[in-house]
Amino acid sequence: MNEDELVAAIAALTGPTSHVLVGIGDDAAVWQPSRSRRSVISSDALIEDVHFSRAWMSPDDIGWRAMASNLSDLAAMAAHPRLGTVSLGVSPEWTSDALLECYGGMARCARAFGLDIAGGDLTRAPVLTIAITVIGEVRASNCKTRSGARPGDVFAVTGALGASRAGLDVARRTVQLDDPLTAIALAAHRTPQPRVAAGRWLGASSHVHAMMDCSDGLSSDLARMARASGVGARIERVPVADAAAAAAGALGVDPTAYALAGGEDFELLVAVDARAFEHLSRRFHARFGHPLERLGVARADERVVMVNQGREEPIAQTGWDHFSQ
């Protein structure tokens, strides 16, 4: 089984639920504490040497990125971060000082986006294991899922892709970049910024039909949104971050493929009503200082293709699937 098949089998086991409006399979689950409000909950575990390595990240950065990854799931539901819990599994290699530095990175990221850390759990583990749960709140009318895209919608992302992957390659010394791209790439990888403000802004628009984050790489995530929505996708262009273009150039690989497969960028992927896209994109630019990047359109048949020199080619799902590695 791959990850998506296993998730489907697990969702079948949990059965129908009485309190939950959006369950297993989206970025976060949604429940309804009152008529007009929705609470959003998301959990993510980060495992040493699977998701991060002390060889190329400081404990502080590891903590920041773990928290940012969870906040990105709230951003994708247009939710306001409220509170979270942190369970740490600690291996003997981690001193109390390193552990507190890691926790400091988490606390700093949480504070930067308005989240209170409310509790948690400490235990031993063979490698550092960071399991975070975050809860946010959103007005019922603003909450977006990944399943609302309609044929004809414009697919777009909140920023250029691939910088985090370039930062990982710089940190691993598989590539060298000039300044300031080195610093930009490393920052994108080590202290990524979850798009909390952009998510809430986009959630407030009724023209945004679906939203999710790009944490696994656009090629995987776009296919997931299309499948959840019962549509296909025709991608005309992929916005490549400058650092990613430089890294792809240095490695001699196609910049678009590099950006598509990168992952961990935490940009938001949206499906927007086509008639409203230009206006929304201009307003987005005015608010956030850079455009909402158009990727292509949703189509009625369920194929996900990329236009390459005028020809449609299927997009390989080259993103990160933890179970296919």
Add this chain to the structure above:
Amino acid sequence: MNEDELVAAIAALTGPTSHVLVGIGDDAAVWQPSRSRRSVISSDALIEDVHFSRAWMSPDDIGWRAMASNLSDLAAMAAHPRLGTVSLGVSPEWTSDALLECYGGMARCARAFGLDIAGGDLTRAPVLTIAITVIGEVRASNCKTRSGARPGDVFAVTGALGASRAGLDVARRTVQLDDPLTAIALAAHRTPQPRVAAGRWLGASSHVHAMMDCSDGLSSDLARMARASGVGARIERVPVADAAAAAAGALGVDPTAYALAGGEDFELLVAVDARAFEHLSRRFHARFGHPLERLGVARADERVVMVNQGREEPIAQTGWDHFSQ
């Protein structure tokens, strides 16, 4: 640093929080979604070969126990279980079938106590890692913490202790018991019952001043409640489960010490107004079919002692501290 010191250092890092009423250090954190209601959240991670082993537990039992351990934290806050998330880190040794069996045990336990599993996360890990977060709700006036015990209060537990430890010893074949104690001990270890109903019942009484669960062993947990409440404790007797008494006998150790250090029993420890204890205990017996077991009393000085043949002896904190192992 031991676990309690590390938790204190972490709590200092997270700083003051605006939404959270009870934060790091209690069984669960509490926040206030509306004036009269409290939401309670708790996270626990269980790590293969730290908290459980496939050598003496089936995947189904591992799943049940992981969920029960989290529900016990809600029981300790008198909360009604609502929803939870599950993050699984999966090692290559776990087949999809074993994983789904484990998830089935979690889902069965969740359903038995009214909790909806709302989402989660799957990733690779070096050993099976089960990180669960659960959310419950409680009326503001019923929510109990571990810090409310007052000098003169009666300390009591919701049931006899040590059966889970006896089950572990049976499963590991370090001890043999006669039937039906073997079955009782194994069930206590493999499919423990969180005291959700007892917790809600006790929470509804204004005479219950403090409550927590005994997951780390009564000796550790009683010391924690006493410290959090700024009181001491004088323990006169410890109720030992029949299976624990038999196991201690077979091993040639003191049954009381065995029950004190056992842990994982998930009974609730309460501090009750002394004048109300007899009446409350009788009502508890009528409702749950067995007595609320009196341990001793809270005292104004901060010593935690046990009465042994008329002499007061300090209680060794022999419970489970993950960081002192």
